Amino acid sequence: MKIALLARNPNLYSHKRLIEAAEARGHQIDWLNTLRCTVHIASHKPEVYYDGEPCIGYDAVIPRIGASITNYGLAILRQFEMRGCWPLNESVAIGRSRDKLRSLQILAKHGLGLPLTAYANDPKKAEEIIRAVKGPPVVIKLLEGTQGIGVVLADSMSSAKSVIEAFRGANVNILVQEFIKEAGGTDIRALVIGGKVVAAMKRTGAPDDFRSNLHRGGSAQLIKITPEERSTAVRAAKRMGLNVCGVDMLRSNHGPVIMEVNSSPGLEGIEAATNKDIAGQIIEFIEKSAKIGATKTKGAG
Numbered sequence: 001m002k003i004a005l006l007a008r009n010p011n012l013y014s015h016k017r018l019i020e021a022a023e024a025r026g027h028q029i030d031w032l033n034t035l036r037c038t039v040h041i042a043s044h045k046p047e048v049y050y051d052g053e054p055c056i057g058y059d060a061v062i063p064r065i066g067a068s069i070t071n072y073g074l075a076i077l078r079q080f081e082m083r084g085c086w087p088l089n090e091s092v093a094i095g096r097s098r099d100k101l102r103s104l105q106i107l108a109k110h111g112l113g114l115p116l117t118a119y120a121n122d123p124k125k126a127e128e129i130i131r132a133v134k135g136p137p138v139v140i141k142l143l144e145g146t147q148g149i150g151v152v153l154a155d156s157m158s159s160a161k162s163v164i165e166a167f168r169g170a171n172v173n174i175l176v177q178e179f180i181k182e183a184g185g186t187d188i189r190a191l192v193i194g195g196k197v198v199a200a201m202k203r204t205g206a207p208d209d210f211r212s213n214l215h216r217g218g219s220a221q222l223i224k225i226t227p228e229e230r231s232t233a234v235r236a237a238k239r240m241g242l243n244v245c246g247v248d249m250l251r252s253n254h255g256p257v258i259m260e261v262n263s264s265p266g267l268e269g270i271e272a273a274t275n276k277d278i279a280g281q282i283i284e285f286i287e288k289s290a291k292i293g294a295t296k297t298k299g300a301g
């Protein structure tokens, strides 16, 4: 197969592993720097150019679009889809997953467990939404944050209100969430490929940090998840429409609650914690699934 890896940095662990795994299985994989791709829009002739040359003949594209270039990256991916190229995750599904509020709305609609979550535009409504999620304490987070940046725990009504006012004053969109204290600074990342959980790890934050992100100094360990956690992760992936994703959950007193679904999950932590060849499993999934024109949405919407 001829595969395009749409990513900015080919030297990231996850990207190196995908290239290695594809080549080991005899595929041609080309790294395309997302920002060097251009889109040419003309009636019935969708094209993507790379450094001025048309990108043709790709059976599959692996999108690894960083949060800072979501819109540009998704425009490029959509154009590949319109050409009939099969994407590992579709642009529409990635777009959904990038907005935490939109994701939670979709998951809640399908009855998946979530921390109580509220959203308001007007900082005067701060008290109302804090009470709506049974706080304080509450967790306040940026709608488009990653790596734990912009996720704040506020213990009291006054601190929660001032954090909300500060974010809203800077015109930043946030959501307010019930604090799942019993999770104890640990979360679960379940990696789903093609509707199955292929690996899971638990992440524990640095001492004194309620956030378990590895980027914030947390550590990862292999974990055996419960059947309920497994089915929650699988259902979340399905509802988001993602073939490959990392579903982040907390263990609450009322079962697993989903915090978010990541459409470009990092491979380093999970491969190290589980000793599994996740990159290889992703390439095998592409071998089974990639068909020209098989994209459900074909870039629509």
Ligand SMILES: Nc1ncnc2c1ncn2[C@@H]1O[C@H](COP(=O)(O)OP(=O)(O)OP(=O)(O)O)[C@@H](O)[C@H]1O
Residues within 6 Å of the ligand: 115, 139, 141, 145, 146, 147, 148, 149, 151, 177, 178, 179, 180, 181, 183, 185, 186, 187, 210, 211, 212, 213, 248, 250, 259, 260, 262
């Ligand atoms: N409602 C909550 N209750 C308890 N802990 C929480 C809650 N929300 C988030 N956390 C903790 O903070 C961490 C970061 O939150 P979240 O995953 O929502 O942010 P992020 O910035 O998107 O991180 P990522 O890099 O995983 O995308 C979580 O992994 C979890 O440990």
Ligand SMILES: [Mg+2]
Residues within 6 Å of the ligand: 145, 146, 147, 260, 262
């Ligand atoms: Mg995230």
Ligand SMILES: [Mg+2]
Residues within 6 Å of the ligand: 148, 248, 259, 260
């Ligand atoms: Mg997270």
